[in-house]
Amino acid sequence: MKPLEGIRILDLSRQFAGAGGTRILATLGAEVIKIEWPEAPAFDFIREMVVPPELEVNQNRGGLFNGMNVEKRSFTLNMTTDDGKAIMKDLVAMSNMVFDNMTPRVMKNWGLDYEGLCEVRPDIVAVSCSGYGQTGPWANFRSYGMPSAAHTGLVHMVGEPGQPPAGWGFQIGDSHGMTNAAMWAMAGLYFQRVSGRGVNIDAAQTQGNIAMLAQFFLQNSVNGTVTRRDDWPPGNKRMDPPIAPHNAYPCLGSDTWCAITVHSEGEWANLKAAMGQPAWVNDERFATMTSRYEHSEGLDEALGAWTSGIERYTLARRLQNHGVRAGVVQSVRDRMEWDAQLAHRKTYGVYEHAEVGPRRHETVAAKFSDSPYVPDRAAPLMGEDNMYVLRDLLGKTPDEIDRLAGADVVRMAGGEQ
Secondary structure, three states, rough: OOOOOOOEEEEOOOOOOHHHHHHHHHOOEEEEEEEEEEOOOOHHHHHOOOOOOOOOOOOOHHHHHHHHHOOOEEEEEEOOOOHHHHHHHHOOOOOOOEOOOOOHHHHOOOOOHHHHHHHHOOEEEEEOOOOOOOOOOOOOOOOOOOHHHHHHHOOOHHOOOOOOOOOOOOOHHHHHHHHHHEEEEEEEHHHHHHHOEEEEEEEHHHHHHHHHHHHHHHHHHHHHOOOOOEEEEOOOEOOOOOOOOOOEEEOOOOOOOEEOOOHHHHHHHHHHHHHHHHHHHHOOOOOOOOHHHHHHHHHHHHHHHHOOOOOOOHHHHHHHHOOHHHHHEEOOOHHHHHOHHHHHHEEEEEEEEEEOOOEEEEOOOOOOEEEEEEEOOOOOOOOOOOHOOOOOHHHOOOOHHHHHOOOOOOOOOOOOO
């Protein structure tokens, strides 16, 4: 039995942060029914993002969507219609949780804000993981991962001294947001179970991301110092305490790297031995940790000239065998195909998708002793589970289903009967 088996979640979220949160719950065994629609503005555009290059683009082949929605069901429902809203409320009555990542006005307009949901099921857990929360002057602003990371200050922390912020792409804001949302959703389910009452969880993504900047808040509040672009960020330098070498160094081949860090004079001696004691290591600039840090640019240049002629895994093993902290900077392919630790942990599972075939996606990071995770369902095709929802859950007759399809309340998948 999976940890969340028997829990039903209605998922109105889209894109990365919302879908990623419910994906965690789905892989833990919850039945997650994704409520969606194949047309703008409701269409989840990541359905068409990162399609395998050998396939034509369509709404079922997006790699990002298929990774974020394994183990879920798809039900197409037109929420602009009265019938669609009524069906949604019927589903709420038989579900434990409603999960969304939209601005608050959308759910309120549908009558699905917390008050509206409680009228249908008083013990419902409602999770809203919007960008800025359900209240305040920015509540109805849309947000994606990059704007959220910029708003919180995370983007300011990344880059080279004196250069414009490099940013994180969308990953850091969305990834942190989705794991936070899943954690808070679990807390809501626990509250529902022990109290018999519902709860409204207002999970603002930006506030969750601010928690990643605790040391900078302390620096400002305790020491009164403020980070500036001329001295922060430090790139790959380790500033406190100052450590050198501490960087990612080029290796043999194109865009291949090995991270190396030396924390003591003993480790510096080990690194020199691993390199065969080249003449440059005796330069007085590199005699102590302090002087190496002060001349870290020259140190990195000299060390990089040596590492660039060695294959990255060979280099990492050589340095580790000499007592030097080193590790390959791995690409996605490295992690999926050659990482022995991740393979042992069964980090990636194969999911058989109806249109893109067998594909590997990450599984559950935590291992449960009594419920080992086995990949079960690939991400759903658009509307793949319409009949399951309409006939099996709601008890609709064939005539009723035909009427709903004819009125474009539901958009039936090709070949459904």
